[in-house]
Amino acid sequence: MPSTRPRYFVAIDNGSQSTKVTVFDQHGRAVSEGRQSLRPYATPRPGAVEHPEDDLWTSIAAASRRALAAFPGDTADIVGVGLCTIRFCRAVLRADGSLAQPVMSWMDERVSRPYEHTDPVATHVTTSSGYLTHRLTGQRRDTAANYAGMWPLDPDTWRWTDDETELATYGIPRAMLFDLVLPGEVLGQVTPEASARTGIPAGLPVVATANDKAVEALGCGLRGSDTLLVSLGTYVAGMTTGPRNVPDASGFWTNYAATPHAYLYESDGVRRGMWTVSWYRDLLGEEAIAKARAAGVSVEDHLNAEAAKVPAGSEGLLTVLDWLAPTDAPYRKGGILGFDGRQGRYHIYRSILEALALTVCEAGERMSAELGTEYRQLIVSGGGSHSDLMMQIFADVFGVPARRSEADSAAGLGAAVCAAVGLGVHPDFDSAVAAMVRPGEEFVPDPAHHALYQRLAQVHRDVRGHTDGIYRRLRDITG
Numbered sequence: 001m002p003s004t005r006p007r008y009f010v011a012i013d014n015g016s017q018s019t020k021v022t023v024f025d026q027h028g029r030a031v032s033e034g035r036q037s038l039r040p041y042a043t044p045r046p047g048a049v050e051h052p053e054d055d056l057w058t059s060i061a062a063a064s065r066r067a068l069a070a071f072p073g074d075t076a077d078i079v080g081v082g083l084c085t086i087r088f089c090r091a092v093l094r095a096d097g098s099l100a101q102p103v104m105s106w107m108d109e110r111v112s113r114p115y116e117h118t119d120p121v122a123t124h125v126t127t128s129s130g131y132l133t134h135r136l137t138g139q140r141r142d143t144a145a146n147y148a149g150m151w152p153l154d155p156d157t158w159r160w161t162d163d164e165t166e167l168a169t170y171g172i173p174r175a176m177l178f179d180l181v182l183p184g185e186v187l188g189q190v191t192p193e194a195s196a197r198t199g200i201p202a203g204l205p206v207v208a209t210a211n212d213k214a215v216e217a218l219g220c221g222l223r224g225s226d227t228l229l230v231s232l233g234t235y236v237a238g239m240t241t242g243p244r245n246v247p248d249a250s251g252f253w254t255n256y257a258a259t260p261h262a263y264l265y266e267s268d269g270v271r272r273g274m275w276t277v278s279w280y281r282d283l284l285g286e287e288a289i290a291k292a293r294a295a296g297v298s299v300e301d302h303l304n305a306e307a308a309k310v311p312a313g314s315e316g317l318l319t320v321l322d323w324l325a326p327t328d329a330p331y332r333k334g335g336i337l338g339f340d341g342r343q344g345r346y347h348i349y350r351s352i353l354e355a356l357a358l359t360v361c362e363a364g365e366r367m368s369a370e371l372g373t374e375y376r377q378l379i380v381s382g383g384g385s386h387s388d389l390m391m392q393i394f395a396d397v398f399g400v401p402a403r404r405s406e407a408d409s410a411a412g413l414g415a416a417v418c419a420a421v422g423l424g425v426h427p428d429f430d431s432a433v434a435a436m437v438r439p440g441e442e443f444v445p446d447p448a449h450h451a452l453y454q455r456l457a458q459v460h461r462d463v464r465g466h467t468d469g470i471y472r473r474l475r476d477i478t479g
Contacts, residue, residue: 007078010200011415022412087148127147133208143187183258183259190203207423217264229379231381240368242265245263268363312449321359357394358457403442
């Protein structure tokens with residue numbers, strides 16, 4: 001007879017700003033959590049961006065202890081751990097598994113180049129997930145689905161290449177690489193030493209997931225090519241899934257998904273997406289804070305409520321979100337066009353939100369055209385998805401229903417889904433998603449607003465063709 005005792009999973013979501021550890025039950029409900037902010041990046045020299053000392057592991061240990069201390073159940077019912085970490089990091093290890101140097105951030109120039117063996121004590125090169133797997137389990141194993149970038153991984157087989165010439169081009173001998181497993185497979189068991197640091201019971205199996213964006217997509221319930229997931233973070237982009245590697249795409253790039261031998265397609269995006277929203281909020285300063293305080297709401301809720309009163313299209317304001325210029329057009333700058341005296345501060349705020357949706361829609365359309373697919377719905381995740389105004393704008397711009405991700409930590413829930421599959425609590429990924437991921441509130445597009453945004457999108461696509469020459473001239477004068 002099957003056990004009727006509840007089963008729980010420790011889900012580790014190690015992000016670029018903080019680590020969040022959540023204990024989920026087998027139905028995907030969060031029962032306790034712990035957070036720990038990461039320390040500011042170290043930049044010891046131009047181009048080098050590092051996580052100082054052993055910050056990734058230290059943050060996981062602190063967040064895990066908090067999550068386990070708050071767990072209301074019997075720890076004997078916790079059956080495993082799902083580990084999700086930041087993508088595009090590089091860790092160089094000594095023979096004992098300790099760091100030979102600080103972990104390189106995804107922003108570090110070295111991670112986009114072949115590995116250079118300059119430290120004689122270095123014996124292994126791996127990702128953030130490989131390093132943290134070793135800290136948790138003592139095993140030199142890692143998920144294959146976190147090796148996008150400069151790694152000698154065959155993207156079709158998800159195995160290390162056997163071609164010695166190709167290995168040499170990446171600068172990493174096979175002996176320096178960890179063994180690979182697929183998402184949903186067991187990496188090892190929590191060691192007594194790791195248990196003492198984290199509070200996670202010793203002996204629990206640690207299950208492989210994927211890169212953080214792919215795990216977030218899984219935790220949002222992204223399962224088909226007819227759905228676009230919009231991730232609202234510092235970098236805002238659209239994602240969808242499919243069964244094939246597309247190595248030569250022009251409108252998107254192919255990443256590994258959090259299910260074995262599936263792929264996550266990621267569109268071009270906005271490099272300072274939600275950062276620009278926060279920038280404008282902070283620019284309004286004390287006046288906005290005072291008004292929000294008087295209304296008894298947060299500054300964000302105050303801005304959203306006032307901007308919701310602004311007509312769609314912001315009465316002629318059009319924002320172009322190049323607050324951080326792309327590398328292929330370093331002269332570009334952000335711009336807000338169309339002032340004529342009708343607009344105020346809330347028009348600007350709404351115009352920024354509309355620009356996010358218009359930019360992602362343009363990129364998403366390029367991706368869908370190349371893939372030969374059509375989006376029938378949106379899923380929106382990240383802090384910005386808490387805004388009803390943001391959700392409605394995305395639905396209106398795309399012209400399809402948009403729903404929130406219900407989970408506060410979608411990547412954490414995705415890690416728990418992987419653990420549930422790997423440990424046999426649910427038989428496969430589709431069953432686990434059906435049992436553990438619940439849809440959030442849905443927003444239906446307004447046909448009149450969609451028609452307006454379709455017309456505005458045609459203008460938005462053409463703006464840079466008119467402004468690039470001006471910004472080139474400005475750069476020559478002001479930098």
